[in-house]
Amino acid sequence: MKTERRRQLSTAEERRESVLRTAIGAFAGKGYFGTTTTEVARAAGISQAYVYRLFPTKEALFTAVVEYCFHRVRAALEEGAARATGSTPEAVLDSMGDAYARLISDNDLLLVQLHAQAAAVSEPAVREAVRTGYARTVEYVRGASGAGEEDVQRFFAVGMLCHLLVSIDAEAVDAPWTRTLAKGITRY
Amino acid sequence: MKTERRRQLSTAEERRESVLRTAIGAFAGKGYFGTTTTEVARAAGISQAYVYRLFPTKEALFTAVVEYCFHRVRAALEEGAARATGSTPEAVLDSMGDAYARLISDNDLLLVQLHAQAAAVSEPAVREAVRTGYARTVEYVRGASGAGEEDVQRFFAVGMLCHLLVSIDAEAVDAPWTRTLAKGITRY
């Protein structure tokens, strides 16, 4: 009966991952400085003290969340690339973009990326996480699609434009300027 | 001699504007939640209490700063457009982009825009300020350049890409991925 899965307590590793998952929703709203560790704890269903047993500091917690987000983005891109293997670079990029659009239909992922970018300005650890995250992502997109520099650049530029559209909830504003900015961008 | 400029005390209006100008530098680093009103006061060379005499709340102060930034962006774009009147839409966009690049050679302007975007997620007043700011800017760029929707969209997408590059200080990283993202983007 060793491997019996009936346990009241989870292992620390399980907890750490579940905290990462739920912390995305917590940080998505008010970002690194605006979100308290108490809110993260409540979202995870544990005490605030235990957050500090799982992660040494708030900063370490946030950077772990950021890295987790980049992993999920990477997974989505891989799935998109797999669905278009053997096509032209442009078609692969399109498929990746579609997979990304599907991933961020839950806005929280994208909002954490935005807040991470903002926190990267003043927090060196966050900056480092964001840098390596984008480094890996850019190189992956380039390699998996085989697209030229300009197309890869446009791919990320449009991604950044998505950050803007989501952060100000442009969907809720029906005006020429929102239609111009959102033109051709898929929403699920 | 009414307009005699020798005064130790400034009028509240003058102070308000000087606070807005210096507050850009204060908010540029850690954004809305991460910057204290005391820091804003110190940057302006006044007491923290006086910040609250000039602006009713921290939120009102921040949104005023955001609006001030949009005004300066608008002025730069106008200058860029003026330098290319009568050219093709593409040339006007180029000239505007160049003027914008010059404006944000001081990074603070752009960082405030980024932080405003982040704060817009949770603070309705900030969201409203950012929305109307972009609404005006998009319509101005469209009207002054006469460019098509796609070009206008790309113009702003590249602007958003600049936000990323500056926030993670991509200039300091010499790697293929940074060169790809920064390709063709002027830096002064």
Added chain:
DNA sequence: ATGGGGTGTAGTCGACCACTCACTCTTTCT
């Protein structure tokens, strides 16, 4: 020369923050 209104500050206050520690309860090992 003085009264009054605008400029500016010191001091404070309750709320809340990141973080700590002593402690209990559960599971596993022997």
Added chain:
DNA sequence: AGAAAGAGTGAGTGGTCGACTACACCCCAT
């Protein structure tokens, strides 16, 4: 059975924040 190891928490700590009040100062019109 009993002890060691690990999961999880209640109750704080010191410090700081936004906001407010009460008061000093300066300048100009009268």
